[in-house]
Amino acid sequence: MAGEARPPPLGVADLQLLGRRRLLLRLLARSVRHAVEAYRPAARVARVNIAHRSFTVPPTVTDELRGWYEAVGLGFGQGRAQDESVARWREEIARDGWRLDGAYADAAGFGLGEHTPVATFATTTQTINTGAGHLEPACFISDVTVRTTHRRRGLLTRMMGDALTRARDEGLTLAALTVTEGGIYGRFGFGVATTSVAAELDSGPRFQLARDIEPRVELATPEASVEARRAVFDAFHAGNRGSHQRLAFYDAFLSGLWDHEKAAPNRDVRSAVHLDADGKPDGVVSYHFENDGEKVRVRDIIATNPEAELALWQFLASIDLVEKVVLRRLSPTSALPWALADPHRLTITKVADFTWLRALDVPGAIAARGFESDGEVAFTVDDRLGLASGSYRLVVRDGRAEVTPVSGASLRLDVRALGSLHLGLADACVLAGAGQISGPAKDVHALSRLFRTALPPVNASGF
Ligand SMILES: CC(C)(COP(=O)(O)OP(=O)(O)OC[C@H]1O[C@@H](n2cnc3c(N)ncnc32)[C@H](O)[C@@H]1OP(=O)(O)O)[C@@H](O)C(=O)NCCC(=O)NCCS
Incomplete structure (x- = not known):
């Protein structure tokens, strides 16, 4: 700031005046906001012609499918779609059996073309472990977007109502989703059902487990990790109340075979498996390095028993030069906090709603x-x-x-x-x-x- 002319310091009277001005400005802004809200009359909204369509995944990429993909990318702030990404995404959502709903506006020359909806909503039937080993089919909801130009006109409300009624009429007992904003879905009857726990592990010289673990961990190629992860996940899903079935995109994302954000394979991703006494995988971790190799970020760690999970933690903490391991989803029943010789090596950085x-x-x-x-x-x-x-x-x-x-x-x-x-x-x-x-x-x-x-x-x- 040297050399710049600085204004004289403010006195108390100045501060009071400033406070009053701020209050006035805020009141003014609020009345403008209210006026804008009031200016959205129902009649004006009703004049926009919206057609609702619902379709299953076609056997090849069609204009309608590409348009729907574009709309979701737009809703979540991503760039325009690339051909290979769309083709891979089509294969994945076909495996899951998604139904895609779209709201299509009469664009009158503008907009993004007739095939790109102004609102998207997707549903598929997948299972949730509801306890005592029972896997209950439920309606999973995803890719909820409404184009900025068409918000607050009831599009989400209409699509949600249609989807929930359809799911109930098909005999499903539950619907599930994850959210980017906490204030939207309570009004539709959703309650937080599972949480996610983010954590940081100090994996430097002070990391030590207080119990002996047999280090039966091997690195796995991306292809081999897919099979191992599927088998471990199936056992995990059957054994844990609260587990939600995994969708097809997990295979490529966690192995690094394809990354939709990069629109390319992700060669930074590594996988390691833990083998049980018979040589079968009972734990798998997917991770990559950050900060020039000082930090390991765990994308996913899944195991069917505590020994397998702890062995994978031991493996991660043993990687040379790595000082910190971070992850978004530590299981709330993980033995790790209790198995550390010094529990202060693990910091819970965030607990948030999940499904x-x-x-x-x-x-x-x-x-x-x-x-x-x-x-x-x-x-x-x-x-x-x-x-x-x-x-x-x-x-x-x-x-x-x-x-x-x-x-x-x-x-x-x-x-x-x-x-x-x-x-x-x-x-x-x-x-x-x-x-x-x-x-x-x-x-x-x-x-x-x-x-x-x-x-x-x-x-x-x-x-
Ligand atoms: C969130 C979103 C889908 C809402 O769509 P919309 O068509 O504008 O919603 P509706 O007009 O049907 O509004 C339904 C209700 O939700 C409220 N609402 C909408 N967006 C909201 C938000 N972001 N936060 C809190 N409330 C919201 C509306 O005020 C309305 O309330 P009411 O029933 O009490 O009148 C849309 O803003 C969007 O696409 N956002 C970006 C992508 C995103 O966040 N998707 C959610 C993924 S979980």
Whole structure:
């Protein structure tokens, strides 16, 4: 700042004046915002011609498919699509069986052409482990975008309503999604169902495990890692309440065979497997180096038992010159924090919501859940969208749930609460404190005891 003329320091009167001016400016900005909101009259919105179309993945890349891909890229701030990316993406979403919904506007000469929708919404049926080893088919929702020029006109509301109704009519009991913003999906009945835990491990000289681990770890080629990861994931998915099925893109992304963000293979990605006593993979890690090799970033670590996971951590911490290992998803049931000789070597850097769940059919969803306690309780579900509203009596005997309709109940649950209770993440007493459950304390406690699980839900897959 040397040589620049500086303004004299502000006195108290100046600060008060400045404060008043700021307040006035804020009030002015707010009234302008309100005027702009008010200027979006329903009649003006209604004049825009929107056609809703829904299609399954075609056997080759069509103009419609490419346009849909472009629209999603636009919604998430990515560049224009490249041919090879679109072709690979088509193969992946065909394997998953996605249904693609689009809202198409009459662009009157502008816009991005007739094949590129102004809103996108995708659904597929995949399984969620709902406890006691049960894999429940659920409606997975992804690629929700509305073009900036067409927001706040009810497009998301319409597409969400259509998709949830369709899923319920097809007999699905649950819908699931992940979110980029926390304020959008509660109104549609979704509650946070699993969390993700980001962590940093100091893998320098002070890293040490307090138990002996057999180091049966081998590096794997990208191709071999795909097979190993699939097998380990299938066992993990069957064994962990809260696990969401993995989509096809995981194969190429975690092995480095293809990276959609780079629109090319990612040669930085490495994979290592842990082998059980019979030489079969029971753990796999995918990682790459950052900061000239000082830091390892774990893309994914998955194991069917604690020994395999700890052996992979030991392997990562043994890589020469690496001082730090970072990851986005440490399992909430990982033994790592408890196995470190010095627990301070591990820092939890973030705990965030991961998947959100919504009940579509209350008796069906509850019957599919593994319960760890017996008991009974009657409750009413309030659902703004009307999909899951009703009053029920839940009776659990020997872990098996029976749900029968009743005429009414004084315990009331917002449908969001069911999503957060279902996999065992939230406690009913805590949700009552948050206003999502109301009614007599004894009923809230009965609900809390019934839905309690020994372990938190574990999920390793986003979509
Ligand atoms: C989020 C998004 C899909 C909303 O679409 P939209 O068509 O404008 O939504 P709608 O007009 O149907 O609005 C539905 C409701 O959500 C609210 N809403 C919309 N976007 C919101 C946001 N970002 N934060 C909080 N509330 C939001 C609306 O105010 C409206 O509320 P109401 O029901 O109380 O009136 C759109 O803004 C978007 O594409 N964003 C960028 C991509 C993205 O974030 N996708 C979400 C991936 S999880």
